[in-house]
Amino acid sequence: MDIDQRYRQSSSTTITAAELATLLHKSAAGDAESFAAFYRSTNARLMARLTAILRSPGLAQEVSQEVYLQAWSAAGEYDAGGPVRWPG
Numbered sequence: 001m002d003i004d005q006r007y008r009q010s011s012s013t014t015i016t017a018a019e020l021a022t023l024l025h026k027s028a029a030g031d032a033e034s035f036a037a038f039y040r041s042t043n044a045r046l047m048a049r050l051t052a053i054l055r056s057p058g059l060a061q062e063v064s065q066e067v068y069l070q071a072w073s074a075a076g077e078y079d080a081g082g083p084v085r086w087p088g
Contacts, residue, residue: 015041021078028076035072043068 020041026034046067050060 024071024075024078027072028078035075038071039068 020038023034023038023041027038043064046064047057047060050063051057054060054063
């Protein structure tokens with residue numbers, strides 16, 4: 001089973017930085033399923049951080065949407081410094 005299939009089936013599976021990088025590289029080529037897998041793999045962590053910082057789940061959701069729009073637009077610019085820290 002490849003990583004795309006693994007993350008289509010479950011959002012609770014632990015994913016490595018290398019797997020996130022693979023999903024981003026596929027996303028840069030226009031693979032929407034890979035970006036959806038990237039989203040499912042990172043959204044809970046991002047939302048937890050944003051909610052802690054902003055202290056508003058609604059505002060955190062709005063900011064999260066902007067983050068993922070930027071990530072989709074800039075996926076081709078990703079460098080392997082670590083997708084959890086990207087976009088910087």
